[in-house]
Amino acid sequence: MFEFSVAKGYLWPKRKRLSVSLIAIMSVFVISLVVWLLILFLSITEGIEKTWLNKLTSLNAPIRIVPTQDYYDSYYYQIDSISSDSNFSYKSIGEKYHSLSSDPYNPQRDEEIPFYWPTLTKTPDGKPNDLVKNAFSSLDSLKTQWPDLKAQDYEVAGALMKLRLIRQELTMARANDQQSFLTQASYLSSFSDKNPKLKELLKSPTINDVNHLLYLANLTHAGSVLEDRPKFITSTRTPNGIPISIRSIMDNIDLKTIKLSAATWQFPNHLFPLNKKFKAYANKRGQSISYLVISKNSFIDCALIEGVLENTENGLLFTTDSQTYHFHENIPIFLNQDIICNAVIKKESLETATTVTDIELTLNMNLQGTPLKGIISWQNINIEKADLKTDFTAAPKTPPPWIYAVKGHYQLPKNAVIAPTSYQDNKVMIGDRGYLAYNAITPTSNQELRQEIYVAGFYDPGIMSVGARVLLTDPKTVRQINVSGQNISLDPLMTNGIALWFSNLNQANLIASEIKKTFKKNNIDQYWKVSTFHEYEFAKDLILQFKSDRYLFMIIGLIILLVACSNIISLLLLLVNDKKREIGILLSLGAKKRSVAVIFGICGVSMGIVSCLIGAIGAYFTLAHIDSLVYLLNFLEGQQAFNAAFYGQSLPNELSKTALFFILIVTPILSFIAGLIPAIKACRLKPSAILRSE
Amino acid sequence: MTTDCILSAKNIHKSFFHPKEITVLKGVDLEIYPSETVAIIGPSGSGKSTLLHILATLETPSSGDLSFFQTPVTAYSLSNIRNTHMGFVFQSGNLLEEYSLIDNLLIKAKIARKRTHKNSHSYKQALLLLEKVGLLHRQNFYVKYLSGGEKQRAAIARALMNDPKIILADEPTGNLDMASAENIQKLLINCCKEFQKSLIVVTHDMHFANLCDRKLELREGLLINEPTCHK
Numbered sequence: 001m002f003e004f005s006v007a008k009g010y011l012w013p014k015r016k017r018l019s020v021s022l023i024a025i026m027s028v029f030v031i032s033l034v035v036w037l038l039i040l041f042l043s044i045t046e047g048i049e050k051t052w053l054n055k056l057t058s059l060n061a062p063i064r065i066v067p068t069q070d071y072y073d074s075y076y077y078q079i080d081s082i083s084s085d086s087n088f089s090y091k092s093i094g095e096k097y098h099s100l101s102s103d104p105y106n107p108q109r110d111e112e113i114p115f116y117w118p119t120l121t122k123t124p125d126g127k128p129n130d131l132v133k134n135a136f137s138s139l140d141s142l143k144t145q146w147p148d149l150k151a152q153d154y155e156v157a158g159a160l161m162k163l164r165l166i167r168q169e170l171t172m173a174r175a176n177d178q179q180s181f182l183t184q185a186s187y188l189s190s191f192s193d194k195n196p197k198l199k200e201l202l203k204s205p206t207i208n209d210v211n212h213l214l215y216l217a218n219l220t221h222a223g224s225v226l227e228d229r230p231k232f233i234t235s236t237r238t239p240n241g242i243p244i245s246i247r248s249i250m251d252n253i254d255l256k257t258i259k260l261s262a263a264t265w266q267f268p269n270h271l272f273p274l275n276k277k278f279k280a281y282a283n284k285r286g287q288s289i290s291y292l293v294i295s296k297n298s299f300i301d302c303a304l305i306e307g308v309l310e311n312t313e314n315g316l317l318f319t320t321d322s323q324t325y326h327f328h329e330n331i332p333i334f335l336n337q338d339i340i341c342n343a344v345i346k347k348e349s350l351e352t353a354t355t356v357t358d359i360e361l362t363l364n365m366n367l368q369g370t371p372l373k374g375i376i377s378w379q380n381i382n383i384e385k386a387d388l389k390t391d392f393t394a395a396p397k398t399p400p401p402w403i404y405a406v407k408g409h410y411q412l413p414k415n416a417v418i419a420p421t422s423y424q425d426n427k428v429m430i431g432d433r434g435y436l437a438y439n440a441i442t443p444t445s446n447q448e449l450r451q452e453i454y455v456a457g458f459y460d461p462g463i464m465s466v467g468a469r470v471l472l473t474d475p476k477t478v479r480q481i482n483v484s485g486q487n488i489s490l491d492p493l494m495t496n497g498i499a500l501w502f503s504n505l506n507q508a509n510l511i512a513s514e515i516k517k518t519f520k521k522n523n524i525d526q527y528w529k530v531s532t533f534h535e536y537e538f539a540k541d542l543i544l545q546f547k548s549d550r551y552l553f554m555i556i557g558l559i560i561l562l563v564a565c566s567n568i569i570s571l572l573l574l575l576v577n578d579k580k581r582e583i584g585i586l587l588s589l590g591a592k593k594r595s596v597a598v599i600f601g602i603c604g605v606s607m608g609i610v611s612c613l614i615g616a617i618g619a620y621f622t623l624a625h626i627d628s629l630v631y632l633l634n635f636l637e638g639q640q641a642f643n644a645a646f647y648g649q650s651l652p653n654e655l656s657k658t659a660l661f662f663i664l665i666v667t668p669i670l671s672f673i674a675g676l677i678p679a680i681k682a683c684r685l686k687p688s689a690i691l692r693s694e
Numbered sequence: 695m696t697t698d699c700i701l702s703a704k705n706i707h708k709s710f711f712h713p714k715e716i717t718v719l720k721g722v723d724l725e726i727y728p729s730e731t732v733a734i735i736g737p738s739g740s741g742k743s744t745l746l747h748i749l750a751t752l753e754t755p756s757s758g759d760l761s762f763f764q765t766p767v768t769a770y771s772l773s774n775i776r777n778t779h780m781g782f783v784f785q786s787g788n789l790l791e792e793y794s795l796i797d798n799l800l801i802k803a804k805i806a807r808k809r810t811h812k813n814s815h816s817y818k819q820a821l822l823l824l825e826k827v828g829l830l831h832r833q834n835f836y837v838k839y840l841s842g843g844e845k846q847r848a849a850i851a852r853a854l855m856n857d858p859k860i861i862l863a864d865e866p867t868g869n870l871d872m873a874s875a876e877n878i879q880k881l882l883i884n885c886c887k888e889f890q891k892s893l894i895v896v897t898h899d900m901h902f903a904n905l906c907d908r909k910l911e912l913r914e915g916l917l918i919n920e921p922t923c924h925k
Contacts, residue, residue, distance in 0.1 A: 002804035009792055585788050590777020591805050688753040
């Protein structure tokens with residue numbers, strides 16, 4: 001097509017058409033910039049939406065099946081309250097699932113069934129219709145179609161949580177234990193070990209957590225009974241059942257390096273090699289020296305006097321310009337700065353250790369250019385680097401005090417709770433202990449019961465409004481609290497149900513409708529309400545917000561793009577003016593007016609496509625290096641540009657296919673429309689008038 | 695009207711309305727026959743170029759009939775007539791400055807959707823025409839590097855592309871020195887004779903007009919010595 005070759009000639013920048021070329025380059029640049037920005041913006045917002053939805057459905061499952069009022073009114077549910085085999089108490093879905101009998105009623109022993117109760121529904125083969133087992137088997141039958149379907153019952157309870165936060169305050173040569181308390185009315189959700197997304201939700205324990213655990217393990221008597229009396233921190237009893245021990249920590253870390261703190265770590269005298277000199281400073285009180293600081297650099301503190309420290313056969317010597325001090329006994333020696341060094345734990349010491357200070361380490365370090373090696377005990381030492389074991393191929397002999405997985409199957413330690421990450425902001429660390437308080441209501445009293453707990457890990461609750469108050473704990477604890485009576489008012493229809501996980505969230509509605517069909521076929525549809533994450537009361541608003549935001553961004557994007565593409569109009573009008581003579585010649589040579597219009601249409605669309613490609617490629621590379629961009633923005637702003645609670649630890653960097661598709665379709669269309677106006681002008685030109693004017 | 699008349703104009707009127715009404719052509723009649731060369735002379739502003747543009751279908755007459763092969767031009771696609779049946783030579787050449795010489799010739803074939811690759815008929819025709827006008831050695835030169843005379847020769851070659859029936863030339867030598875003008879005039883006449891093309895040339899140059907078969911003068915909106923078919 002000759003139109004293409006002519007359009008190509010018009011678009012290619014030429015020195016002769018400098019102004020047109022510059023405007024063309026500017027137009028392409030502006031559209032590319034808008035395309036780049038839109039793709040980037042839409043990709044990031046879509047990524048954030050995806051992350052949020054993922055978190056939302058990871059914790060709460062994309063489909064929840066809850067019993068209806070008909071279920072609670074049914075014979076199947078009510079019968080447990082008069083059955084001796086059921087201990088005269090209602091059963092949760094989990095208990096019903098594991099129960100051996102679908103109808104625990106024993107006419108010989110149990111009281112008469114009230115006449116107004118509904119009768120036991122039966123299956124076509126005459127057996128009692130076990131509503132729970134039937135529901136689970138119905139869900140199992142869908143696995144042929146969706147093999148990644150995972151179902152597990154869940155239960156939610158409410159209790160008052162109180163955590164005791166014991167912290168060590170370090171000063172030179174002295175460590176003080178401080179305590180504070182964190183109290184919160186919390187939701188307790190049963191820990192779903194079948195949740196396939198658990199790994200994404202859980203946060204790995206950190207070195208700080210391990211150091212804290214070691215510190216707590218050293219406080220052998222830190223309990224929670226006398227928590228209101230701070231001075232008893234070191235004289236209270238160890239709570240039973242909290243599985244934090246030195247072995248449980250040390251057996252599950254692979255120590256790499258340790259940090260010898262300048263403020264607190266006391267240099268053992270025996271580490272000094274004989275006849276080696278070290279520059280040091282001494283704190284002199286009267287005629288005697290109270291402590292030494294090993295340092296190459298001089299101190300501003302005039303009270304410290306400079307000298308040389310040397311280990312001799314007769315003990316340590318500290319020599320100043322005027323005097324020599326001889327230490328026969330151990331004198332406190334500190335470092336002026338933290339030292340990070342390699343250390344290996346002596347296994348024999350670990351076997352017999354009852355406190356952390358019993359652990360012995362072989363130390364390899366360098367002090368003022370002199371290599372030192374020796375054995376030290378674990379006192380005021382922090383781990384700097386270590387690999388923490390969280391995934392095991394077989395059950396560990398000594399399980400770690402943090403949450404761990406055996407063959408990918410997560411295990412919650414005894415009495416452990418998994419707290420939302422917002423607790424970390426409140427300085428809660430793994431190992432912090434406390435209790436859950438809940439009420440047991442009897443006809444004569446309202447007794448407060450306490451369940452010992454400790455924090456074994458953290459999870460990301462996403463942006464759920466109640467997320468910051470949901471603790472994950474073992475189902476038995478949740479059940480126990482629910483049985484004894486609710487402390488916090490919860491909707492009974494929502495406290496117990498079945499959670500259903502699968503990977504493709506787009507299929508949630510399809511799966512839900514299949515479940516409803518299967519339930520109907522099995523005559524249990526009236527007892528269960530199936531809802532997808534779109535219908536969750538706590539998520540509905542958020543999802544609607546996502547949707548409206550997306551439409552709003554699309555419209556704004558379209559307007560910006562339209563403005564950018566309007567540049568093409570002015571450029572092409574200029575080009576038409578510039579190329580008037582050529583247009584006249586082409587028309588005189590027999591070119592159709594339509595062809596002339598097509599030439600300028602091609603110019604518009606080509607600019608749109610080229611800009612689109614430049615912008616899209618730019619967006620792709622920007623997304624690939626989004627962390628560097630965020631770092632730059634943080635640097636320019638002097639603070640964190642993106643709130644991690646909202647945007648996540650790092651911005652999403654996946655190119656949105658929807659955004660790309662939207663931009664790649666819309667931009668050429670808009671630029672074609674923009675090219676039409678100059679094209680119409682061009683084809684209205686009269687060749688005779690143009691050529692005559694020449 | 696005889697049957698072999700290529701182009702016939704009957705009672706052509708043309709008026710311009712801005713700033714005030716001026717009637718330039720007041721009933722022009724003209725018939726052009728195959729291989730005939732016709733010169734239209736007349737003073738400046740007499741409407742020679744307007745008449746040529748009307749004959750070339752670049753401009754529409756205010757009234758009158760224009761026929762091509764005895765069929766009113768309105769029955770044809772005007773762009774198609776211009777592309778395949780007519781060739782133009784303008785005073786300033788009107789070549790596409792940013793194209794090479796060969797591409798200037800081939801653009802006419804491209805507009806006609808003909809193949810223009812090196813083995814194509816159009817390409818060979820372009821080379822032949824360039825050879826004819828003595829510019830074969832400059833085929834890949836950009837037009838902007840050609841002299842005025844060379845440009846006019848190139849314009850003649852382009853006009854002959856697509857094998858048209860008639861060549862329309864508007865003061866083709868108006869911008870050239872006398873020697874060059876004479877060469878171009880001869881070339882144009884010779885080419886038309888050799889390729890058996892009709893020629894309508896608008897000129898002030900009486901010498902050039904005398905080279906043509908017929909000489910018509912446009913005076914006060916009318917063609918003097920209304921010609922008749924004489925072949």
